[in-house]
Amino acid sequence: MGKTLFEKVWDEHVVDSIDKGPSILYIDKHLIHEVTSPQAFNGLNNRKIKVFRPEKTVATADHNVPTLNQHLPIKEELSRNQVDTLTKNCKEHNINLYGLGHKYQGIVHVIGPELGITQPGMTIVCGDSHTSTHGAFGSIAFGIGTSEVEMVLSTQCLLQYKPKTMLIEIEGDLREGVYSKDIILYIISKISASGGTGYFVEYAGSAITSLSMESRMTICNMSIEMGARGGIIAPDKKTFEYLKNKEFSPKGNDFYKAINKWKNLKTDVDAKYDKVIKFNAEEIEPMITYGTNPGMGIKINETIPSSAINNSDESFKKSLEYMGLNSGEKLLNKKIDYVFIGSCTNSRIEDLRVAANIIKGKKIADNVNAWVIPGSKSVEKIAIKEGLSKIFDEAGFEFRQPGCSACLAMNEDKIPTSKYCVSTSNRNFEGRQGPGSRTFLASPVTAAISALNGYVSDIRKDN
Amino acid sequence: MEKFKKLNSKLTPLNIENVDTDQIIPARFLKAVTREGFGDNLFRDWRYDNHDNLIDDFILNKIDFNSQILLAGRNFGCGSSREHAAWSIYDYGFRVVVSSFFADIFKNNALNNGLLVVQIRQNILDEIFNKLIKYPSLTFNVDLNDQKFYSDDGVFEENFEINEYNKTCLLNGFENIDYLLNIKEKIVKYEEEK
Numbered sequence: 001m002g003k004t005l006f007e008k009v010w011d012e013h014v015v016d017s018i019d020k021g022p023s024i025l026y027i028d029k030h031l032i033h034e035v036t037s038p039q040a041f042n043g044l045n046n047r048k049i050k051v052f053r054p055e056k057t058v059a060t061a062d063h064n065v066p067t068l069n070q071h072l073p074i075k076e077e078l079s080r081n082q083v084d085t086l087t088k089n090c091k092e093h094n095i096n097l098y099g100l101g102h103k104y105q106g107i108v109h110v111i112g113p114e115l116g117i118t119q120p121g122m123t124i125v126c127g128d129s130h131t132s133t134h135g136a137f138g139s140i141a142f143g144i145g146t147s148e149v150e151m152v153l154s155t156q157c158l159l160q161y162k163p164k165t166m167l168i169e170i171e172g173d174l175r176e177g178v179y180s181k182d183i184i185l186y187i188i189s190k191i192s193a194s195g196g197t198g199y200f201v202e203y204a205g206s207a208i209t210s211l212s213m214e215s216r217m218t219i220c221n222m223s224i225e226m227g228a229r230g231g232i233i234a235p236d237k238k239t240f241e242y243l244k245n246k247e248f249s250p251k252g253n254d255f256y257k258a259i260n261k262w263k264n265l266k267t268d269v270d271a272k273y274d275k276v277i278k279f280n281a282e283e284i285e286p287m288i289t290y291g292t293n294p295g296m297g298i299k300i301n302e303t304i305p306s307s308a309i310n311n312s313d314e315s316f317k318k319s320l321e322y323m324g325l326n327s328g329e330k331l332l333n334k335k336i337d338y339v340f341i342g343s344c345t346n347s348r349i350e351d352l353r354v355a356a357n358i359i360k361g362k363k364i365a366d367n368v369n370a371w372v373i374p375g376s377k378s379v380e381k382i383a384i385k386e387g388l389s390k391i392f393d394e395a396g397f398e399f400r401q402p403g404c405s406a407c408l409a410m411n412e413d414k415i416p417t418s419k420y421c422v423s424t425s426n427r428n429f430e431g432r433q434g435p436g437s438r439t440f441l442a443s444p445v446t447a448a449i450s451a452l453n454g455y456v457s458d459i460r461k462d463n
Numbered sequence: 464m465e466k467f468k469k470l471n472s473k474l475t476p477l478n479i480e481n482v483d484t485d486q487i488i489p490a491r492f493l494k495a496v497t498r499e500g501f502g503d504n505l506f507r508d509w510r511y512d513n514h515d516n517l518i519d520d521f522i523l524n525k526i527d528f529n530s531q532i533l534l535a536g537r538n539f540g541c542g543s544s545r546e547h548a549a550w551s552i553y554d555y556g557f558r559v560v561v562s563s564f565f566a567d568i569f570k571n572n573a574l575n576n577g578l579l580v581v582q583i584r585q586n587i588l589d590e591i592f593n594k595l596i597k598y599p600s601l602t603f604n605v606d607l608n609d610q611k612f613y614s615d616d617g618v619f620e621e622n623f624e625i626n627e628y629n630k631t632c633l634l635n636g637f638e639n640i641d642y643l644l645n646i647k648e649k650i651v652k653y654e655e656e657k
Contacts (some may be wrong), residue, residue, distance in 0.1 A: 020629050129543050129544040161626070314478070408490040409491065417513060
């Protein structure tokens with residue numbers, strides 16, 4: 001029997017297996033940031049050991065950094081200490097750090113691909129659940145905890161149980177106004193925030209292969225929001241084209257040699273998945289979430305339902321209470337207070353371009369505070385060069401500096417209590433964007449048009 | 464890692480589904496660079512209001528429900544991979560989390576810190592939640608060696624699954640990192656052959 005893409009990459013990285021236990025999985029690339037690494041370095045220092053393969057780890061500061069005045073010392077003491085600790089640890093252990101001010105700094109899952117660090121067939125881990133993003137390149141990428149960060153730093157390996165495999169296939173043409181964020185929010189609304197737990201998901205079908213690399217990253221990024229360990233998409237011409245001439249991609253003849261190898265990274269015709277789910281692309285419409293987990297999503301013109309798959313009545317009710325919403329109510333035309341365009345899900349140049357295209361020459365509504373946080377210094381640079389930052393500024397958006405920002409509200413960028421935010425990020429959990437904040441997850445397009453109108457808007461009607 | 468010992472305790476019932484790690488420990492409390500002290504902010508925004516006053520009817524604020532076993536709704540620990548979630552639960556004093564379904568990364572993080580996750584059937588979980596409404600002081604036993612979770616009134620007795628490898632680690636306080644450090648030669652050999 002043939003192998004799935006996931007199994008091919010996995011099997012190639014198994015160093016050994018423990019009888020009746022996990023496999024020892026070799027890790028090709030390890031990304032670290034300031035929040036989930038300090039305790040891991042402490043562990044190494046306590047054992048008096050050095051990082052085993054420092055050239056295979058890359059660091060950046062993203063979760064805890066301010067998005068204004070990055071050239072100044074970080075004001076908040078604890079945040080500053082965490083970023084300084086990362087700098088110190090990287091120096092002591094010879095790890096490449098793209099810290100604040102560096103031209104490569106940015107959200108860890110934005111810079112990995114754009115620098116060509118992420119490549120097909122690799123195993124990639126990071127102490128961050130959205131590491132699944134890198135699966136868009138045909139790599140096995142998943143989030144780990146800090147103890148595991150310590151394991152990778154000290155041995156370049158992890159003990160892992162092989163997850164089950166799932167295929168999500170989406171055939172057909174996407175309708176107008178539908179973007180990759182809508183696809184993934186649609187999938188999660190159908191299978192719930194726990195429907196992928198225990199699985200590694202491969203996305204396939206014409207609706208997936210038609211997407212750009214940026215859009216594929218958005219899909220794989222949110223795999224974790226259905227509980228899946230990760231998502232993977234077979235590399236193709238678009239993947240190779242994207243990686244061409246990237247800073248750390250193979251160069252010259254080596255690049256073509258690599259492509260020849262990468263071409264084999266696809267599921268065999270006779271391979272079997274543990275689970276297969278199929279969707280029709282034409283059924284997908286612009287999506288928005290109304291609840292406090294990413295599975296609680298609806299088509300933007302639908303009314304809020306009275307139940308959701310894998311949510312008990314009690315949990316469902318608690319969720320709507322927190323959101324200040326009722327079953328039967330429409331989200332469309334609901335007044336909003338904030339718009340956040342950013343995060344590892346939707347802060348790439350493509351996202352900024354589509355949003356800028358909508359707001360060009362217009363003004364955001366008076367009742368809205370709107371932020372655009374580019375995913376990296378490189379995205380920021382292109383946005384400035386292309387005049388996008390000017391478009392955002394003139395429309396009344398605040399175009400800030402790179403970081404995770406209001407996606408998780410670790411820095412100053414917080415949505416105030418009980419305020420509504422249309423957000424291009426990945427989680428609508430209680431308090432995720434600040435204590436008491438209320439999040440509507442949506443695509444950059446929906447976020448942009450909603451910012452102009454001051455209420456939740458449908459790009460197909462309100463533009 | 465501390466060895467996992469057989470324990471007898473009341474339960475702390477948290478009958479909420481999809482408890483994500485942002486609820487367990489909000490991001491703004493992740494700024495420390497050591498592992499200690501996270502228990503103070505466990506379920507911070509459910510325990511305290513905006514003015515840092517205790518919210519009386521939250522389960523952790525009811526003295527009668529102090530225990531070593533957290534009983535939680537399905538899909539516990541979803542969301543962010545922050546190990547601080549497992550640290551905060553352990554630091555607060557829990558040694559076991561019982562639910563009908565756990566998120567993958569949380570499960571790994573818990574086991575790496577000596578926090579046992581016990582998965583039981585949904586209908587049994589529901590029955591225990593119901594029973595605790597009337598009998599909040601009912602005590603339960605967690606026996607990792609025999610892989611049993613059972614109540615002292617003899618009504619509930621559930622077997623739970625755990626991989627042999629993880630069980631050995633928990634019972635003996637072994638850590639994965641030591642295992643990996645001990646097979647470094649194999650890892651180097653793998654690198655050379657690749």
